[in-house]
Amino acid sequence: MPIVDDRGRVAGRVNLLDAFVAVFLLVVVPLGYGAYLLFRTPKPKLVGIAPTTIYQGPNVRIGISGLNLRPFMRVSFDTIQGRTFLIGSTKFAAIDMPDLAPGTYDVVLFDYMQEVDRLPKALTVLPQAPQPLIEMEVAGSFLYMPGTASFTVGTKFPPTGDPIAEVLAVGPPSPADIRVRAGDVTVAVPVPGQSQVPATLRVKCSVSAAPDGTLQCNVPGPRATAVVAPDSNLTLAGPNGWVNFQISEAHATAKPAVARARVTFIVSAAMLARIKVGDTDKSPGAGALGHAAKIVSLDGVAAASAGALARASIIAGEPRALTATLVVPIQQATGGWSYKREPFKIGGSLVFETRDYVVHGEVADITWPSATAAPSPR
Amino acid sequence: MSGPAQPAMAIGPMGAATIAGIAVGVVYALSPLTVLFAIAMAVMLRWAVRGIDGDERKWLLVLLIGAVVVRVAAVALLFASTNHAQVPFGSFFGDEEYFIKRAIWLRNVGTGLPVHGADLIYAFDEYSATSYLYVLAFVQFLVGTAPYGVHLVGIAFYLFGAILLYRVVRSSFGRMPAFIGLAIVLLMPTLFAWSISALKDPLFFALSAVTLSGAVNLVRARLWRHRFVAAGAVALLCVVLATVRQGGAVLVIASIALGYAVAALVIRPRVLLASIVVLPIVIGAIMSRPPVQLRAYNAVQAAAGQHWGHVATPGWVYKLLDDRLYPDRSEILDLRAGEALRFLVRAVTGYVTVPLPWDAQSTPALAYLPEQLFWYVLVALFVPGVLFAFRRDALVAALLFGYAMVAALMVAVTSGNVGTLIRHRGLALPYIVWLSAVGACELLTAARGTAGAPAHALPARTLS
Numbered sequence: 001m002p003i004v005d006d007r008g009r010v011a012g013r014v015n016l017l018d019a020f021v022a023v024f025l026l027v028v029v030p031l032g033y034g035a036y037l038l039f040r041t042p043k044p045k046l047v048g049i050a051p052t053t054i055y056q057g058p059n060v061r062i063g064i065s066g067l068n069l070r071p072f073m074r075v076s077f078d079t080i081q082g083r084t085f086l087i088g089s090t091k092f093a094a095i096d097m098p099d100l101a102p103g104t105y106d107v108v109l110f111d112y113m114q115e116v117d118r119l120p121k122a123l124t125v126l127p128q129a130p131q132p133l134i135e136m137e138v139a140g141s142f143l144y145m146p147g148t149a150s151f152t153v154g155t156k157f158p159p160t161g162d163p164i165a166e167v168l169a170v171g172p173p174s175p176a177d178i179r180v181r182a183g184d185v186t187v188a189v190p191v192p193g194q195s196q197v198p199a200t201l202r203v204k205c206s207v208s209a210a211p212d213g214t215l216q217c218n219v220p221g222p223r224a225t226a227v228v229a230p231d232s233n234l235t236l237a238g239p240n241g242w243v244n245f246q247i248s249e250a251h252a253t254a255k256p257a258v259a260r261a262r263v264t265f266i267v268s269a270a271m272l273a274r275i276k277v278g279d280t281d282k283s284p285g286a287g288a289l290g291h292a293a294k295i296v297s298l299d300g301v302a303a304a305s306a307g308a309l310a311r312a313s314i315i316a317g318e319p320r321a322l323t324a325t326l327v328v329p330i331q332q333a334t335g336g337w338s339y340k341r342e343p344f345k346i347g348g349s350l351v352f353e354t355r356d357y358v359v360h361g362e363v364a365d366i367t368w369p370s371a372t373a374a375p376s377p378r
Numbered sequence: 379m380s381g382p383a384q385p386a387m388a389i390g391p392m393g394a395a396t397i398a399g400i401a402v403g404v405v406y407a408l409s410p411l412t413v414l415f416a417i418a419m420a421v422m423l424r425w426a427v428r429g430i431d432g433d434e435r436k437w438l439l440v441l442l443i444g445a446v447v448v449r450v451a452a453v454a455l456l457f458a459s460t461n462h463a464q465v466p467f468g469s470f471f472g473d474e475e476y477f478i479k480r481a482i483w484l485r486n487v488g489t490g491l492p493v494h495g496a497d498l499i500y501a502f503d504e505y506s507a508t509s510y511l512y513v514l515a516f517v518q519f520l521v522g523t524a525p526y527g528v529h530l531v532g533i534a535f536y537l538f539g540a541i542l543l544y545r546v547v548r549s550s551f552g553r554m555p556a557f558i559g560l561a562i563v564l565l566m567p568t569l570f571a572w573s574i575s576a577l578k579d580p581l582f583f584a585l586s587a588v589t590l591s592g593a594v595n596l597v598r599a600r601l602w603r604h605r606f607v608a609a610g611a612v613a614l615l616c617v618v619l620a621t622v623r624q625g626g627a628v629l630v631i632a633s634i635a636l637g638y639a640v641a642a643l644v645i646r647p648r649v650l651l652a653s654i655v656v657l658p659i660v661i662g663a664i665m666s667r668p669p670v671q672l673r674a675y676n677a678v679q680a681a682a683g684q685h686w687g688h689v690a691t692p693g694w695v696y697k698l699l700d701d702r703l704y705p706d707r708s709e710i711l712d713l714r715a716g717e718a719l720r721f722l723v724r725a726v727t728g729y730v731t732v733p734l735p736w737d738a739q740s741t742p743a744l745a746y747l748p749e750q751l752f753w754y755v756l757v758a759l760f761v762p763g764v765l766f767a768f769r770r771d772a773l774v775a776a777l778l779f780g781y782a783m784v785a786a787l788m789v790a791v792t793s794g795n796v797g798t799l800i801r802h803r804g805l806a807l808p809y810i811v812w813l814s815a816v817g818a819c820e821l822l823t824a825a826r827g828t829a830g831a832p833a834h835a836l837p838a839r840t841l842s
Contacts, residue, residue, distance in 0.1 A: 038663045070668045071675035072715040084712040087675070090668045 042068040046109050046117045047091075053124045060097040062123070066109065069093055073116075077105040077123055102127040131206050136217060136228055137168065138203055139288035140247040141196035143176055143233075151197060157236035157243075164204045164219060165236050165245075169289035171198035178246060179231045186231055200289040201245065203228065251288050256329035257369040259337070260296075263350050265322045265361035266304050272320055274356050283353035285340035293328040293339065293352065323364065326352075330369075337368075411517070411527030418534050419446050426541045434553055441557070445537065445564040449574050453529045467525035473506065474576050478525050481514035488519060509621035510578040532580040536573035539584035540564055540808070546591050547778075547812045550771035555819050559812035562756075566811075567749050572804050579801075582622050583808060586630060589615045590777050590809075593634045597773055629784055629805075637773075637780030644772045678718050681791035682710045685725075688794030694739060695795050696732050698724040722791065729790035730757055732799055746800070753803075756814040763817025775813065782809040 008016045045067040054060050064075060068090055075082045075095050083096040107119040142151065151170055156163035176194040179186050205217035205228050218225040221235040222242060228234075234245045267275065279295045286292040304321040330337040330344050337344045344350075350361050389397070406413045423442055427435050452470075460468030469475040483501035486493045493501070514528050521527065540563045548556035563569060572579045592615070595608040612634070619626035643650040664670055682699055686707050689695045700717050703709045713721075735751070738744045760782075767775035785806035793799040 039666055041666045042668060044668075068668045070671050086711045087672065090672055 041070075044068045044070065044073065044109060044111060044116050046107060046119050049107055049119065049122055052122060053126060054097070055126050056100065056102055056128050058099070061094055062097060063092060063094050064107070064109075065092055066117070067091060070111070072112070074110040076108045076110065078108070080105075100125045131208055133204055133206050134217060135202055135204055137200060137251045137288050137291075138228060138234075138245075138247045139198070139200045139249045139251075139291075140245055141176075141198045143178055143196050143244040143246055144191065144194050145173065145176070145197050145243075151199060151238075155239070157238055159237075159239045165201045165234070167199055168202055169200040173197050179248075181231065198287070199245070200287075203234070249285055249287055249291075251291055252331065256291060256331050257337075259328050259330050259344070259369055260367040261326050261328050261344075261350075261363050262299065262365040263324055263326055263352075263361040264364050265324065265352070265359040266319050267322050267359055269318060269320065271357050271359060272301065272322060275322065275324070275359070279352075279354050281340075281352050282355060283340065283351060283358070291329050293326045293350075295324050295326050295352075297325040299323040299325055322359075322361075324361075326350075409524065409527055410521040411524045411530050414521070415450075415527075415530040415534060419537070422534070422537060422541060426544070434557070438557065438560075441561055441564065442537070442541070446533070449533045449570070450530070452574050453526055453533075456529075457526050469525075470529075470571065470575055471577070476500075477506070477511070478514070478528055478576050481511050481518060481528065482523055482525070484511055484515035485518045485523075488515060508578045508623065509618070510581050513581065514576065528576040529574055532576050533574055535584040536580035537564075539580070539587035542584075542587045542591055543808065543812065546594060546774060550774040551767060551812065551816050552770070552819075555812060555815040558815040558818065562811040562815070563808050566752070566807070568746075568800055569804055569807060572801065578622050579804065582619065582626060582805075585615050585619050585622065586633075586781065587808070589619070589630050589634065590781060593637065593777055594774060597638075625788070629788060630781075633781040633784040634777065635780070636784060637777035639776075640779055641773045641776035644768045644776060675713075675718070678722065678791075679710055679713055681725075682713060682718075682721055683707065684792040685721075685794040686710060688792070688798060691795050691798075693795055693797055694733070694743065696728060696799075698728055698791075698794065725790040726787075729786055729793070729799070729803070730754075733796045743796075756807075756810060759814035759817035759821070760810055761817070762821060763813035763815065766820040767813050767816045770816070775816075778809045778813055782806045782813070785809070 003010060005012055010016055010019055014022075047065045047067065049062055049064045051062060054062065069087055069092070070090070071087055073085050073087070073093070075085060075093075077098065077100060080098045080100060083098055084094070086094040086096075088094065102125050104121050105123045105125065107122040108115055109117040151167050153167055153170060155167040157165040173195040176191040176196040177188045178191055180189050181187075203219055205219045207215050207217050210216045217228040219228060219234050222237075223235075226232050226234050228247065228250050230247055230249055232247050234247065236243050236245055265275075275295070275298065277295055277297060281293040300323050302321045302323075304319040328339050328344065328350075330339050332338075333341070333343075335343060339350070342348070342350075344363070344366075346363050346366055348363050350363055352359050352361065402413060423439065423446075426442055427438055430438060456468045456470060467475075467478065469478065479497075480501050480503075483493055483497045485491075487498065487501060514531065517528065517531055518524055540560060543563070544556050544560040547559060564573075589612050592608045592612040596605055596612065599605045599608060612630075616627040616630055619630055620628075623629075643653055665674070682703070685698055686704070689697060689704065697704065698721050699710075700720065703713070703717065733743060733746070733750060735747055738747055764775065764779055767778070783806075786803075789799065789802040789805060793802060
């Protein structure tokens with residue numbers, strides 16, 4: 001007997017098509033449905049994120065809540081992928097945020113490369129408080145330089161592109177010493193075999209608030225930003241690699257106003273012989289280009305009065321009162337004008353220092369800059 | 379002047395017994411543990427050769443006595459080479475000194491002797507805490523402070539475990555594989571080193587061997603009450619093992635479970651074939667559940683974290699993770715799929731191959747090289763050995779396989795320091811060697827062209 005007869009019946013009993021239909025309905029469909037239930041991976045779903053509003057900036061992490069979250073998933077913000085997907089459970093994960101510009105973003109959940117869920121406009125990135133970029137002038141020295149190395153005025157750091165520093169003035173190399181902070185004191189430590197090149201730079205820096213709330217200006221470096229302040233070390237991209245520049249003083253870049261002042265110095269005879277027209281103040285705080293007072297005339301010598309002697313330091317030999325006229329670069333400060341961070345006023349004291357001498361004097365008269373006929377206390 | 383001349387110094391049986399008694403008394407006074415160890419060894423050797431005759435008995439005694447002698451000699455050498463004017467006692471390994479001191483401090487606490495406040499804190503420190511410290515403390519409570527005698531305790535535990543496995547394996551695989559395996563377990567340098575240590579490793583090995591023997595008896599015992607006793611003993615030992623080594627119970631339970639499962643499949647070829655088909659499907663179905671995926675992922679992360687910690691230790695280390703994960707451990711929290719897979723593959727290959735002979739960086743590493751090459755031979759013989767062993771005694775072979783695989787896997791995915799890997803490979807080695815020995819014997823037999831079953835082989839056995 002044939003297995004399938006001429007009427008299409010299997011073993012003479014069941015119609016072949018009926019058998020196919022029966023097997024399909026009773027076996028294949030339940031089996032398929034069972035396999036579907038068994039192997040179907042539950043669809044992941046995003047429920048929410050927290051926080052929904054963040055401020056632009058580094059090191060921000062958000063949490064996402066969802067259903068059926070799995071390892072190796074990814075979350076993106078529009079098209080920018082989150083740095084990590086730190087899954088805590090099937091209902092929660094933390095995401096380290098990428099750098100996002102201010103705006104509103106869709107939060108998108110990916111399983112491998114396939115988008116599986118999306119929360120439209122779920123995340124808002126707010127801009128940071130504005131941080132102005134300003135320019136300052138700093139005096140100091142390039143450190144650890146080979147004996148003959150130097151820089152020319154106009155050298156830029158970095159040499160190409162938008163420079164963050166430019167050399168305004170440069171001095172002769174000298175043996176290097178660095179100022180190192182040791183506890184509460186700063187110690188100048190010689191560096192044998194190295195030289196330093198004094199210079200004045202114009203630097204661009206970004207203003208930010210320090211932890212104590214004061215504003216400070218920062219110059220970016222290869223590892224960390226450096227604050228513009230005395231003894232701070234800037235690391236700059238020079239023409240031949242990174243160079244170090246230790247700041248000794250910092251000023252605003254605006255060209256200082258110049259006053260003309262008559263100053264009475266109490267000097268000894270030996271000092272009198274050394275003071276001459278053209279001497280420039282070299283004392284700390286006056287090292288930057290255009291920020292040093294200069295003697296323009298010597299107006300006369302007289303015996304020192306008792307009051308002047310009392311205010312002056314002890315002078316060896318017969319003390320004299322030397323009156324000199326100086327041009328003094330001054331800056332606006334709280335309470336009026338200042339020179340070397342000290343008030344600059346008639347009757348005030350002034351210390352003038354060169355490589356050879358240091359003299360103490362009293363400001364007898366001031367001719368203010370033409371644009372500011374009188375001091376403007378603030 | 380009559381009668382034959384007698385030797386002036388002749389000693390009769392009574393005299394000899396007296397001298398022996400005095401000698402034992404002197405030794406006992408100096409080191410009670412040495413005398414107790416000698417008694418234990420005599421009992422153990424008698425048990426080891428029970429039911430074994432002829433040349434096999436002779437060679438077995440030579441091997442065991444030799445093993446005992448070289449171990450005791452090593453401890454004696456340690457005693458002789460230690461300058462006791464500078465240190466209270468010598469030790470073989472860095473951890474041992476701390477370990478022995480902790481046991482002494484615990485004994486002092488137990489006996490009410492005053493201890494320094496710092497010692498009291500260290501005695502109960504969680505770091506390296508194990509119940510074996512209390513075993514050593516109790517032994518020293520009985521016999522007094524014995525910083526060298528505790529090595530004999532470790533030797534006794536190790537020899538007990540080795541002999542127990544030898545007797546189990548001999549009845550299943552035959553004389554020669556058992557003897558070769560025992561020789562390797564007793565003489566392989568790193569196993570020798572750990573067998574004479576005062577650390578917890580010898581006790582853990584001995585108790586694990588007992589659980590393996592108990593797992594065999596649980597299936598094979600003819601009387602149900604014997605099976606109950608075996609089950610109870612295994613359960614009790616699992617509890618004890620959990621106190622000896624962290625995760626010790628999990629290690630043994632997983633080993634026995636794997637052994638039983640493999641044995642059940644191996645003796646039923648049709649079920650085995652069906653399992654080969656069904657297993658991937660079942661695994662796929664289970665792994666499609668997010669909670670299961672997450673649990674597996676967390677386990678891999680935890681293992682990777684332990685490996686990272688080992689890599690951060692001083693000494694000779696090796697890396698299993700991608701380079702981006704080493705600078706910051708927290709990066710492991712974001713382990714990617716490919717990285718996890720590569721980590722697992724490298725872990726397995728690293729367990730077998732590290733240290734690579736051409737990476738030897740020091741004299742000790744070069745000195746270890748011959749054993750590393752021997753390890754490669756053992757691994758090469760392991761695969762055919764498992765297959766041949768299944769034909770001889772599926773249950774014992776599967777249990778040895780289970781103990782070896784679980785220990786190897788746990789060590790493979792957590793190690794990162796070469797020295798630690800070599801030490802922890804000692805957890806799997808005592809089980810691997812018997813199967814490799816079977817492989818060696820069978821391959822040698824096949825190479826000789828001997829027809830039929832080898833002379834030293836026993837008939838194939840079923841589960842029970």
